[in-house]
Amino acid sequence: MPALPDGWTPGGPLTPGTLKTEYAVRPLGTDVRRPRFSWVATAPGYGATQTAYRILVGSEPGAGDVWDSGKVPSSRSFGIEYDGPALAPRTRYHWTVQLWDGLDRVGAAAEPEWFETGLFDEGFGAACWIGGANLLRKAFTTDGTVKHARLYASGLGYADLRLNGQPVSDAVLDPGFTDYDHTVLYVTHDVTELVQSGDNVVGAELGRGFFGLATPNVWRWHQTPWTAEPRLLTRLVISYDDGRTVEVVSDESWRVTAGPTISDDLYTGETYDARRALPGWDAPGFDDASWSAAAEVDAPKGTLQAQAHEPIRVIETVEPTAITEVRPGVWIVDFGRTTAGWTKLSVTAEAGTRIRLTHGETVADGNVVAVNEHVEGNRIQRDEYIAAGNAVEEWEPRFSYKGFRYVQVEGVTDRPDLLMRVVHSDVRDATRFATTQSSYEQFDRAMRRTVLNNLHGIPTDTPFMEKNGWTGDAQVGGPTMLAMLDLARFFTKWLGDIRDSQAESGQLPVIVPTSGWGFTDLSPATEWPTVYPFLLREMHRTYGDERLLREHWDSLTRYLAWELARVEDGLSVSVLGDWLPPGYGSGPAPEDRRLTGTAYLYRALIAAAEIGEIIGQANDCQKAAAELADGLNRTFLDREAGVYRSADDPDYRQTSNAVPLAFGIVPDELAPRVAANLAADVEARGFHLNTGCLGVGVLLPVLTAYGYGEVATKVALQRSYPSWGYWFDQGADTMWEMWEDDSRSRDHYFQGTVVQWLYENVAGLRNLQAGWERILVRPDARAEVDSATIRTDTIRGRVSVSWKRVGRVLSLEVLVPVGTTAEVHVPSASASDVTAVPAPFAGEASYEDGYTVYTVPAGQWNFTSRSA
Structure with missing residues (x-):
């Protein structure tokens, strides 16, 4: 300081x-x-x-x-x-x-x-896992003044818990999804205000989730080692003012029956028969004599653990923007935005009327497109409601979510009454970004929405098709996600999922959690599971979390040993590579995928070396990384031309050059030439990119870092294919999976990492050291922008950067929290052109490469440059 x-x-x-x-x-x-x-x-x-x-x-x-x-x-x-x-x-x-x-x-x-x-070693005491039906209830009485009451519960896959007819919380799709053979989450609920004097009832309705998913699918979620019928474990502890404590636990004294939810599936949707509804089933006074006794069932193999990450909640309710009857009895409801969640139906219909709600992101030939080639059957994202015939009926699903903008409604004659329910993990916004460049604000909003739509206890790839935790998606999206949202608890949980998914050999799969799929399917794919060390390092940089590093060190080193044992001729083999570049359909890039596989393993080893140094664990990661860099450069670097290429390349590949530059693999003496060739290729393409998910996030930062900020800006603001602007001109409000306008997923964040460049280069804020101890303020992508502001709530407090340019005068304001030091680079022709307030200031300002540089401690600082 x-x-x-x-x-x-x-x-x-x-x-x-x-x-x-x-x-x-x-x-x-x-x-x-x-x-x-x-x-x-x-x-x-x-x-x-x-x-x-x-x-x-x-x-x-x-x-x-x-x-x-x-x-x-x-x-x-x-x-x-x-x-x-x-x-x-x-x-x-x-x-x-x-x-x-x-x-x-x-x-x-x-x-x-x-x-x-939580429960610690007490566990659930005398409680046992019970099942036998999807509705369960237990009546009990109280005989005193309740001081406090806690309900500890785990329902697999999901449990909608009730007490005296009221929900015990506003969480949905709870508890979180895990590898149930390793970890099972339980949740603590404060139910003090719900317990009443005299008769009480605790109830639960169970859903399948990924625990009991039954529909055949390519990822084999229907054939996991844990697959079973839903089940429940509860312990209700009631403490009275007089010091007594009583408990109500799940056991064979509970009553069970089949409820009105006929089926539920994360891919196919839910069917609800309102004629089978049992009003008051979860409240005192209901006659459950016809119900059966609950059956004790096997406990899952996983260790019970208190859920620590944010629950999934209904975040927002949205009205339709348009409702169109496309043919008699068939309506399409447009909500004007792409989301993850479900719809709430209000309807008046005769008993037995079946209303179908098909959810999708696009419409074609008068129908909502709901096709998933990876899931068997012709029913995808379709909820069905069978009316009871009781005046106005309201219903919304509770055990599945969909990715959609449009809903096709069939079975009603009148204009449908439907609301969108936006549903995702309830994580907190960390950053706000604003600028005079409207396209940039559009990118930020779209990426934020896309990321949130893919947070459901795990970071998914798409809420529409897969709902899987693809490691490669989080690999490329992680820095943007951590900059945008508070994900300390969320990513801590998912890193635990990664550790749980590890094979005895040390290998990690490409999706986490996994049914067992992804070890031989689409493997090896080094660019994907190397998210493990990289995300650990990014978590430490963001939150300064050293305990996390220590907890994962053994698993991390076992994984890297597995990867290194498969290196051939100094290179890492990969079957995926720069996934989905423009012009190559729904598959990998054409170039030799050993280049990116080796580069990502190199970065993983550098991250692991840094982690080892932080926690005092000696390792050879730095040496192994240097050997990989040598192998990559020996095989793919044309030193004379200053270009990385492979024998498989159909043309110049931007990712093959941007990734080695971004990761520090390029020899220092050749880096400027490699960067110049990269910029020249971008310009030759009319300022278009040709990157897939691996290259897209590093292309603009690399160009800017080597002095080609205006080239990066032209790519960012491009409106023709392939570009982000092209998507938005096609009506996008989220980031898409593919650059083409027939992208199969329109809610996919791994191509939207341009936002990291907006934060770090346009607004000009970068985190340089663990826990935001040191930051860099350097707005170095100012073309086509008159002002930009970023505000970030860090682990140390709020950091903000705001700059505005009028003519050649640039005003820059920087807020530095206690515990942070900022290195501020003020654009200027000379140091004498810059005024700092307050002044005098400790230490002399220096001047380098068009910036006057200050180092400042906590406080609100203002700089004015007269020659920006």
């Missing part, structure tokens, strides 16, 4: 806020034995630093009767482990923190927050 000028006093004292435990505000039911605390320190003025902290953990707000850390000299404000006596299960703890600044001034303690522990 740079020193302040003589006579300056840091603002203060420090105020801690945004207190989190394990990245969550008030987590209910954590199984982490030594949870980690974090906070954001703020202070007025400039140069504030945190020099010490004191954490108090108590049984009541503000108390320190459980643990008092004492004054700990440290600037760290996240990842700080609880270090007191062993925590008790099912217990709420309160905590607060106070901070000392650079002048050793202590501030007021933060407003206390809390966390609550």
Whole structure:
């Protein structure tokens, strides 16, 4: 951290806020034995630093009767482990923190927050897994004043839980999807307000999810090692004011019956027969004498673990933009946007009327297109509702979601009444971006929507077709996703899924979780599972999470050993490569895929070497990476021409050149020539790209880094095929899988990584060091843009960059949080053309390559350049 000028006093004292435990505000039911605390320190003025902290953990707000850390000299404000006596299960703890600044001034303690522990070793006690039907209920009574009540539950694949006729939470498609042979998630619900005096009923309706998926499909989800009928495990713990505790657990005393949901499937949809509905089944007073006794069923093999990532929720409800009767009795409802979720139906119809709702992203020949060549049968994304004939009936599915913009409605004579329900993991926005270039804002909105539509407990490839966690998609999209959203909990969960999916040999599949598919199918595909070390490193850079690195080190090194054992002649073999470049249909790129396979393994080894250094684990990853770079350059680099190519190339391949440049594989003396040839090819194509999913994210940053920012800008703003603009001129509101206008998926984020360039080069904000300790501010792609603003809520606090140009005068504002140092590059013809406020400033500004460079500590800084 740079020193302040003589006579300056840091603002203060420090105020801690945004207190989190394990990245969550008030987590209910954590199984982490030594949870980690974090906070954001703020202070007025400039140069504030945190020099010490004191954490108090108590049984009541503000108390320190459980643990008092004492004054700990440290600037760290996240990842700080609880270090007191062993925590008790099912217990709420309160905590607060106070901070000392650079002048050793202590501030007021933060407003206390809390966390609550889960079951730990207690587990579910006397509860057993039960099943036998999709509706289950248990009546019980209470006889006192309830102090608090917690329902611990796991329903596989999904459980819609009720207490006295009310939902126990607003989560849907819960619990999260895992490899059930390794991990099974349970959820804690605070049901204190739902328990009533006297008679009560706890109920559940079960859905299949990926646990009991039955429709034959190419990924073999219907034949997993765990495939079975749905089942339920619950433990309801009720504590009374007088100190008594009683429990209601799942066992054979529960009652079960078949409900109105006739079928549910993630690919085919749901059928609901309202004539079979049982009003009041989940409330006291209902006669369940005709129901059967629940059957005890086998427990899944996986270890029960508290769900820590954000639940899936209904995020938004959207009205249609158009409803058209395309032929008698057939209606197409257009919601004007592409989403993941489902529709809510309101209808008045005679008993037995079957209403079909077919969901899809496109319309052709008067029909919504709902075709999935990977799933058997002719029913895809179709819900069916059979009316009861009871005046106005309302229904929405609960155990499947669809990717769609349009819905084809059949079986009603009147104009259908339908609402779109937007459904995805409820992760928090981290970044807001704005600019005078409308296309860039359109890209940002589309990519954000696309990413969110593909977050359902795992990062999927498309909500319309597959719903699979393709590792390659997260590989290329990860940096953009982490920049855009708070994914600390989400990606921590999925990294656990990756570890669970690992074979004894160390190999990883191309989809995670997996049924077993993806080890020999589409394998080897090095560019895909090498997401493992890369994402671990990116998580550390974003959140400073060292525990995550330690937890995964053994699995990570086993995986890399498997990859290295298959290297031939210094190269890694791959069957996928730069997937879906323009002009090559729905398959791989034409070039030799060993080039990208080797490059991605090289980057994975560099990431692993960095991880090993951080956690103090010696390794040979750097040496192995250097050998791969030598093999790649020896085989594919034409040193005389300054071009990477293979014998399979039909023409110049941009990805083959952009990826080695981006990953630092190109020899230093040749890098400028390779970059110049790349820029020349882009220009020769009329400023079009020819990249697939691997090259698209690195092309524009590489061009900009080597001084071709205007070339990158022309590619970004291109409107003709292939380009992002071409999609939007075709009516896109999300990113597509393919560059062609007949793209089979129109909700696919792996070609939309242009947004990372918008954030880092147009707005000009880059994270350089773990946990945002050091940032670079350098707006170096300013062509066709008059202003840009980015605001990011980081693990240390808010960072913002805003610049505006009027004529040759550029104004730049930078907000730096406590604990972060910013290297600010102000566009200018000379250092004398730049004014910094406040001034005087510690240290002299330097000048290099068209930028005046400052290094600044925490505070709000303003720079004016008169020659930008």
